[in-house]
Amino acid sequence: MEHPLPKSWSIHTRPEIVAKYEILERVGSGAYSDVYRARRLSDNLIVALKEVHDYQSAFREIDALQLLQNCPNIVVLHEYFWREDEDAVLVLEFLRTDLAAVISDAKKKEGGVRVGEVKRWMLQILCGLDACHRNMIVHRDLKPGNLLVSDDGVLKLADFGQARILMEPGFDGDNDDQQLPVEQNTGSQANETPLDVVPDAHSLPDQGFNKQVVEDMDREEYLRQLVELKAKRHAMDENDKETNTIDGYSSCLATGTISDIDDDTHRSSYSYNAEEGGHDTNGALTSCVGTRWFRAPELLYGSTDYGLEIDLWSLGCIFSELLTLDPLFPGISDIDQLGRIISVLGNLTEEVWPSCSKLPDYKMISFAKIENPTGLEACLPNRSADEISIVKRLVCYNPANRATAMELLNDKYFNEEPLPLPISELHVPLEDSPGEWNEYDDMGSDSDFGDFGHFKVETTGSGFSMQFS
Numbered sequence: 001m002e003h004p005l006p007k008s009w010s011i012h013t014r015p016e017i018v019a020k021y022e023i024l025e026r027v028g029s030g031a032y033s034d035v036y037r038a039r040r041l042s043d044n045l046i047v048a049l050k051e052v053h054d055y056q057s058a059f060r061e062i063d064a065l066q067l068l069q070n071c072p073n074i075v076v077l078h079e080y081f082w083r084e085d086e087d088a089v090l091v092l093e094f095l096r097t098d099l100a101a102v103i104s105d106a107k108k109k110e111g112g113v114r115v116g117e118v119k120r121w122m123l124q125i126l127c128g129l130d131a132c133h134r135n136m137i138v139h140r141d142l143k144p145g146n147l148l149v150s151d152d153g154v155l156k157l158a159d160f161g162q163a164r165i166l167m168e169p170g171f172d173g174d175n176d177d178q179q180l181p182v183e184q185n186t187g188s189q190a191n192e193t194p195l196d197v198v199p200d201a202h203s204l205p206d207q208g209f210n211k212q213v214v215e216d217m218d219r220e221e222y223l224r225q226l227v228e229l230k231a232k233r234h235a236m237d238e239n240d241k242e243t244n245t246i247d248g249y250s251s252c253l254a255t256g257t258i259s260d261i262d263d264d265t266h267r268s269s270y271s272y273n274a275e276e277g278g279h280d281t282n283g284a285l286t287s288c289v290g291t292r293w294f295r296a297p298e299l300l301y302g303s304t305d306y307g308l309e310i311d312l313w314s315l316g317c318i319f320s321e322l323l324t325l326d327p328l329f330p331g332i333s334d335i336d337q338l339g340r341i342i343s344v345l346g347n348l349t350e351e352v353w354p355s356c357s358k359l360p361d362y363k364m365i366s367f368a369k370i371e372n373p374t375g376l377e378a379c380l381p382n383r384s385a386d387e388i389s390i391v392k393r394l395v396c397y398n399p400a401n402r403a404t405a406m407e408l409l410n411d412k413y414f415n416e417e418p419l420p421l422p423i424s425e426l427h428v429p430l431e432d433s434p435g436e437w438n439e440y441d442d443m444g445s446d447s448d449f450g451d452f453g454h455f456k457v458e459t460t461g462s463g464f465s466m467q468f469s
């Protein structure tokens, strides 16, 4: 799908970029970015140039991708361009389509996605996610549209603009167990080089120009640069704290005033991202991340100290969607999102998740008692017990009970008949390109509460509470 060129043509006027790349067309855009297909002049390689308009988002994406470059299921960052007064431009491998297109294409055909294909897609997602989580990187925006797919069927996690590194990466010196990545289902690897960009604190972003191929940097130097990079980011965050609204304690729910609810009508599902800024206070995270349909309940209840498990919830929703071809919880507002989850899983109580009542918004939002939750089985008609079991191990309230990517990689489901198909046998849609997701995702826009039915608002000491029936 070709998009018209945007009015602001900044990328076309940057000499350091046009000296190396011929920009062919715009292929997509997100809340923070415009993405172009381009040709590298030196060798005609087709790449994606991602012009990122948000400073934090660019920083996060570069930071995370640099740590993950030798995983076959993570998009390759070839190099990046960044100067203080300009948007960052990331040079990524070009991947023509995505899992959202695979799913929508399967809907047009009889039979959906075959089990052997589902397994191979899942193994590839798990491999990429395992690499993230081993490095304590939480992606925070997993959804089919961010799982890009090459023409030969290799799936890669992309769009790390919301990713956070929860602590230092897991390869600290002696522990070889924690090296990247799992060597499974690599298939035909499209990557050129395993590691062609490394952190360079001096380049982010004040000195500018491009950074590229530094292979075989020794680990000590790598870690030294990483520490510098982090120090720099910390300084930036401190600076931002002084000048911006801190969002570390904000919730995706209407925890503010009633007028916030009214103002909500014009928001897109990505507006939280745009608002986020991503600044933390005292290490708290923001709950306003991800695309609603894939957002874990702890985020919907305003958690700011969540962990990697939010990605596992999203993964469960993606797996379910691969199986049924429909989104599991297609909420039309955040409250509707929670309502849908509760109608399937039942009310969130201390019995199912001890300490859930400490979630920031737990007492502010209450739902009528659901006597007979429908259960996940009902959402997955005609699917096998193993498949339902995996969805249940991911889509569960208590984050501590969610299966990890590593556990699932070793699950018997993937070793039983029908076996995962080879990557070369995966059906990759020919005509759909990344970007279709945007149409699909508009359905998840943040609207007001009008569509949700009856609710009662009461003022309380700390603001207000809402009771939904």
Ligand SMILES: Nc1ncnc2c1ncn2[C@@H]1O[C@H](COP(=O)(O)OP(=O)(O)OP(=O)(O)O)[C@@H](O)[C@H]1O
Pocket (backbone or CB within 6 Å): 027, 028, 029, 030, 031, 032, 033, 034, 035, 048, 050, 075, 092, 093, 094, 095, 096, 141, 145, 146, 148, 158, 159, 160, 161, 270, 273, 433, 434, 435, 436, 437
């Ligand atoms: N490596 C790539 N190859 C081809 N197309 C890409 C690539 N990366 C991104 N795109 C296209 O550009 C669009 C926007 O990219 P991306 O999702 O990374 O940006 P974003 O601004 O972070 O978006 P979002 O609003 O989803 O957070 C994607 O939906 C996809 O269509």
